[in-house]
Amino acid sequence: MPKLIFEKHVTNSNPFSLPACDIPLPEISETIPAHFLRNETTALPEVSEVETVRHFTELSTRAYGVDSGFYPLGSCTMKYNPKINEWAARLPGFAGIHPCQSQDTVQGALQLYYEMQEMLAEINGMDAFSLQPAAGAHGEMTGIMMIKAYHQHRKDYKRTKIMVPDSAHGTNPATANVIGYEIIEIKSNERGLVDLEDLRAKMNDEVAGLMLTNPNTLGLFEEEIQDIAAIVHDGGGLLYYDGANLNGILGVARPGDMGFDVVHVNLHKTFGTPHGGGGPGSGPVGVKSKLIDFLPKPVVVKNEDVYSFNNDLPLSIGKVKNFYGNFGVIVKAYTYIKSLGAEGIKEACQHAVLNANYLRHQLRDDFNIPIDRLCKHEFVINSKKQSAYGVTTLDIAKRLIDYGYHPPTIYFPLIISEAMMIEPTETESKERLHEFVDVMKTIARESAQETDKLLNAPQNAVIKRVDEVTAARKPIVKWEAP
Amino acid sequence: MNIPGNLLYTDEHEWISVDGDTGRIGITDYAQHHLGDIVFVELPEVGDSFAMRDAVGVIESVKAVVSLYTPASGTILEVNEELEDSPELLNEAPYDSWIAVIELGDKNDLQKLMTAEAYAAFCQTLED
Numbered sequence: 343m344p345k346l347i348f349e350k351h352v353t354n355s356n357p358f359s360l361p362a363c364d365i366p367l368p369e370i371s372e373t374i375p376a377h378f379l380r381n382e383t384t385a386l387p388e389v390s391e392v393e394t395v396r397h398f399t400e401l402s403t404r405a406y407g408v409d410s411g412f413y414p415l416g417s418c419t420m421k422y423n424p425k426i427n428e429w430a431a432r433l434p435g436f437a438g439i440h441p442c443q444s445q446d447t448v449q450g451a452l453q454l455y456y457e458m459q460e461m462l463a464e465i466n467g468m469d470a471f472s473l474q475p476a477a478g479a480h481g482e483m484t485g486i487m488m489i490k491a492y493h494q495h496r497k498d499y500k501r502t503k504i505m506v507p508d509s510a511h512g513t514n515p516a517t518a519n520v521i522g523y524e525i526i527e528i529k530s531n532e533r534g535l536v537d538l539e540d541l542r543a544k545m546n547d548e549v550a551g552l553m554l555t556n557p558n559t560l561g562l563f564e565e566e567i568q569d570i571a572a573i574v575h576d577g578g579g580l581l582y583y584d585g586a587n588l589n590g591i592l593g594v595a596r597p598g599d600m601g602f603d604v605v606h607v608n609l610h611k612t613f614g615t616p617h618g619g620g621g622p623g624s625g626p627v628g629v630k631s632k633l634i635d636f637l638p639k640p641v642v643v644k645n646e647d648v649y650s651f652n653n654d655l656p657l658s659i660g661k662v663k664n665f666y667g668n669f670g671v672i673v674k675a676y677t678y679i680k681s682l683g684a685e686g687i688k689e690a691c692q693h694a695v696l697n698a699n700y701l702r703h704q705l706r707d708d709f710n711i712p713i714d715r716l717c718k719h720e721f722v723i724n725s726k727k728q729s730a731y732g733v734t735t736l737d738i739a740k741r742l743i744d745y746g747y748h749p750p751t752i753y754f755p756l757i758i759s760e761a762m763m764i765e766p767t768e769t770e771s772k773e774r775l776h777e778f779v780d781v782m783k784t785i786a787r788e789s790a791q792e793t794d795k796l797l798n799a800p801q802n803a804v805i806k807r808v809d810e811v812t813a814a815r816k817p818i819v820k821w822e823a824p
Numbered sequence: 825m826n827i828p829g830n831l832l833y834t835d836e837h838e839w840i841s842v843d844g845d846t847g848r849i850g851i852t853d854y855a856q857h858h859l860g861d862i863v864f865v866e867l868p869e870v871g872d873s874f875a876m877r878d879a880v881g882v883i884e885s886v887k888a889v890v891s892l893y894t895p896a897s898g899t900i901l902e903v904n905e906e907l908e909d910s911p912e913l914l915n916e917a918p919y920d921s922w923i924a925v926i927e928l929g930d931k932n933d934l935q936k937l938m939t940a941e942a943y944a945a946f947c948q949t950l951e952d
Contacts, residue, residue: 512889736887753887759858810886814863815911 344804347397348821351387358391385823404804406748407618412770412778414701416720416751416763417511417559418618419589419611421694426681427614427674436673441665445650452649455666456642458626458676465679465687466588466605467598468628472638473672474663478586481606481625482517482553487659488604488629488636489551489580490521495636495657498578501550505579507536509560509755511586514553523550530757534560534713536570545573551580556600557590557718559755559763561698571601580604580633585625588612589767590695590718593688603630613675624671638662693768694719697775701766704779708786712758720765722758728789733796735760738785740807743800745781825947826853828919832895832934833943834877839919840895842934847896848922851883854947856918859885862911867903868924874898876933881923883914895937897929 371379389397407413413420431437439448459471475481486504493501504518507528515525526544531537535558552574556564564570574581583597585607592612597605609624610617617623629637639658640651651666682690695718702721706714710726725735739749739762751763766775788795800806831839837855841848856862864884874880879891880900902925907913913921928934938946 756888756890811861811863814861814884814886 344400346821347389347394348385348387348823350389350393350397352390353388355390355393356388408769411746411748412766412774413748414750414764414766414778415748416561416722416765417586417754418751419587419608419719419765419767420617420748421589421611421614421767422769423614423616423674424678424681427677430677431670431673433673436670441669449649451669452642452651453644454673454676455669456644456649458672458679459642461676461679462607462626463628465592465596466583466585466607466628467596467600468602468605469598469631470634470637470641471626471628472641472662473624473626474638474661474667475606475625475627476663476668477610477621477623478584478606478608478625479513479517480662481608481627482513482582482584483520484625484627484638484659484662485582485604485606485629486517486521486523486551486553487662488627488633489582490523491636491657491659492580492633493550500548501579503549505541505544505549505552505574507554507558509534509558509757510553510555511559511584514555514584518553528552534558534562534757535564535566538566538569538573541570541573545577545579547578549574549577549579551582551603553582553584554602555584555587556597557587557720559587560713560722560758561587561590561717561720561763561765562713562715563591563718567600575601586611587719589691590720592691593684594691598628598630603633604628609671609675614678615671615674622668622671624668624675626667626672640666642666690768691719694766697766697768697770698764700772701764701775701779704775705764705782708783719767720763722755722761722763724758724760724762726760728786729760731789731793733789733793735762737796737799738762738789740799741785741788741796742781744795744802745784747778747781825857825944826919827940827944827947829940831919831940832937833940833946834893834895834937835946836877836893838893838895840934840937841922842928845928845931846901846925847898847928848925849892849895850922851892851914851918852943853918856915859883859890860887861885862914865907865911865914865923867905867907868900870900870903872900873929874900874926876930876936883911892923894924894926896926896931896933898926899929901925901927 408420408422435450439451462471475484502524503526504523505526505528506514509530518525529537529540571581580603581601583602583605585605588607589612605628606625609615610621635657636659638661639655640653642649643652698717698719698721709723711723725733725738735752739752742749754761831841833839837852839850839852862883862885866882868880874894876897877893880894881892883890883892904922
């Protein structure tokens with residue numbers, strides 16, 4: 343294991359000096375009450391400048407992103423982030439402004455913000471959007487808060503439950519729980535879709551709504567979405583769209599047309615902005631007209647040719663983010679949409695779906711595909727064919743590291759045993775997909791013939807197989823000075 | 825797969841051992857095998873009452889986080905606190921490592937559970 347920066351401490355190795363202060367400074371004890379003052383020194387490491395630079399440069403070489411290689415992380419849409427987005431976000435007129443500036447000095451930024459609200463509404467078939475939420479789960483929370491506000495405004499206080507399919511992302515039940523709802527789980531049928539009978543049986547006047555991902559986490563389109571919407575709406579509930587998998591229908595179908603009342607989208611998945619450690623994220627939320635009054639405030643409005651913040655929203659759930667959201671990310675996603683255009687966005691989606699289906703066909707001889715039919719942007723395989731050799735999905739994932747690939751999402755969705763979710767995205771070429779297929783076929787062969795290579799993987803990585811069990815059971819979360 | 829004949833089972837892979845008006849509950853060998861190494865168990869509170877199939881606890885493994893559903897309605901009389909420090913006991917001996925003891929709320933609930941034979945057949949269908 344590499345040393346921590348704390349372990350590189352050498353006393354007096356960083357003898358820097360600051361120039362003398364040319365304004366008179368008061369004694370610290372005069373400005374800070376005694377009980378807030380620390381008497382012992384900090385435990386910060388002393389490391390020379392060059393060693394500090396080397397330490398962090400070395401760590402940075404270990405990062406793996408989509409700019410380093412293929413990253414088929416199911417359910418996360420790790421698509422390439424076009425560099426033109428970065429150029430746009432760094433334009434001085436966007437990068438150099440301050441959120442407290444007066445509105446007449448930032449009309450360009452407000453115009454972009456307004457147009458982004460409008461474009462996302464059009465793409466999703468919704469009536470209005472808020473760009474405030476900072477990421478997907480935050481968008482979910484904002485959306486469910488609006489659903490709650492909607493029911494309460496109608497004085498419908500009975501609705502204390504939210505329905506979530508058993509294939510859902512864990513953030514769905516977690517979000518509903520945080521907002522104070524009880525969770526009702528809806529079963530999937532043998533086709534991997536929402537079981538309408540179960541939904542019908544559980545829908546009643548205590549249910550505030552259903553949270554649904556479409557395409558779902560198996561990469562399958564919920565074909566009966568109109569029936570699902572009718573069941574929920576007839577029972578007085580609202581339909582929430584988790585936009586995690588929007589890339590599978592983008593530009594082709596719209597959540598609003600399917601009957602969804604609230605939508606969140608992940609700019610960092612679907613709209614080509616950095617994801618994970620490269621973030622931050624952005625999770626705008628869209629609503630149908632009946633929920634517009636509850637949107638977080640302010641929203642940006644346009645009067646004649648003047649853009650301004652509208653704070654006059656008495657039923658608003660309030661602010662969900664300081665200032666106006668992750669503005670730089672919004673600029674990048676705006677650039678992504680504008681540079682692709684309506685046709686380009688649709689084509690991106692079609693390529694994402696084509697790539698996923700192509701990979702599915704290429705892998706089906708060597709790996710079990712529990713639900714093997716036309717998918718959208720992703721599909722799920724498992725290690726059933728390899729289990730006879732004592733190989734699990736974890737071993738396959740670890741072996742992929744040896745071949746230079748970021749392993750996909752594993753052991754999710756929970757309804758598929760030993761799942762591995764593969765999402766190639768539209769930005770991968772046929773040649774790259776074939777390299778991945780060759781590696782997967784090699785791993786399948788190794789499973790039978792050279793099982794140890796999987797059980798001991800990764801061997802070509804800086805860190806070998808880690809003991810995840812002990813790490814989880816007895817985590818060491820803090821460095822202690824020896 | 826070990827499925828003792830003297831217990832009753834749910835389709836969520838919990839078992840219950842009935843003794844008079846009380847029941848001892850836990851997870852099956854099938855459950856622990858498919859969860860993989862269990863790293864954390866959240867136990868119910870003694871005195872809390874639950875309806876049949878309510879979530880009474882949480883089991884976390886390296887692969888997944890799942891709810892523990894009570895096979896029968898009732899009130900929690902006792903919990904196995906040893907699992908808090910040694911969750912691996914659920915992997916090592918799933919039928920000895922009981923999770924909670926409940927005072928049965930409605931003995932009719934037991935009629936809805938599976939016998940060992942029925943549960944074995946059920947597990948077989950999941951493997952096919």
